[in-house]
Amino acid sequence: MLKIYGVYRSRATRILWLAEELGLSFELVAVIQAYRLADPMADGAPMNTRSPEFLAVNPMGSIPTIDDDGLILNESLAQTLYIAKKQGGPLAPADLSEEAKMLQWSLFAATSIETEALKISMAVNEGRLDSEAGQAEAKAVAHILSRPFGVLEQHFATHDYAVGDRFTVADINLGEIVRYAQAYQPLFDAHPKTAAWLSRIQSRPAFKAMWETRVKEG
Ligand SMILES: N[C@@H](CCC(=O)N[C@@H](CS)C(=O)NCC(=O)O)C(=O)O
Structure with a gap:
């Protein structure tokens, strides 16, 4: 197993x-x-x-x-x-070109978003996002993230999902990295299509079930 x-x-x-x-x-x-x-x-x-x-x-x-x-x-x-x-199945790549796109979104998230987005998540965990310093830090992070988020916004303006117009593993990889910045609302107000995609994938029963267990874990 x-x-x-x-x-x-x-x-x-x-x-x-x-x-x-x-x-x-x-x-x-x-x-x-x-x-x-x-x-x-x-x-x-x-x-x-x-x-x-x-x-x-x-x-x-x-x-x-x-x-x-x-x-x-x-x-x-x-x-x-x-x-x-x-x-296999719908979450998996259907062919080599889908696989390449899934790899690309995953690597893009890990290299162009994760490090900065984690700073917002840390500020939340350490209880300082709402302080003046925390807001200033988040604003600076959002400024850096505006470039990769611009790429996401362009994509989600014409697509509901990352690859193949269906929910796939690429949405999980990308979504779980974008989530680290989710507490800083101005970033998502500036990128409404990305916000809508994130909320679309997080409304899935499987995300909710995983999240419920995570919250219980503490
Ligand atoms: N690139 C790795 C990063 C893994 C990572 O940094 N995990 C964190 C938890 S989210 C960790 O284990 N931190 C504790 C430590 O480094 O001791 C991955 O995506 O799997």
Whole structure:
């Protein structure tokens, strides 16, 4: 059975959402981010991203990792693309050109959006987005993101989804990265088609089910 190492409050949401969409069974092996523990190396500390046991599986010490019958993958976007293709069906690429576009959107999100968008997510987690400094930081991030968001806006002006005019794994990969910036509303007010796409994909029952479990996890 597919093993997913991680917790819901992490990039594992990409795989967990996909698994919900596909109705896949999996075993979730709880591995928490070391930075969330006071002493990750203490006796009795839960398995975390610095635990030798986990480093033996993923030497980078990051979550999520998957183990699919012995195939270990340590990069979340490679994991979703692999699982979607393995399972087939509408979420997977129908041909080589769709696969190339799915790869392109995923890499675009990871390289042109994720680092900046995460700054907004961190500001929320640290409770400072609404402060004057937090708003100034978010405004600067939004300025940098206006270029890739401009690309998204142009695409979603004429398409409901990232690839093939249907919901696919590319929407999960892109959507879960764009979500990191979601708390800064002015960015989405300036890009209404992108906002509409995000809300379209987040209204899917599988996203809601994944999110409900994530909220319960705390
Ligand atoms: N590029 C990797 C990044 C993984 C990553 O940075 N994961 C975070 C959690 S979302 C993590 O494990 N942080 C804890 C740590 O680095 O110790 C991926 O997409 O899988």
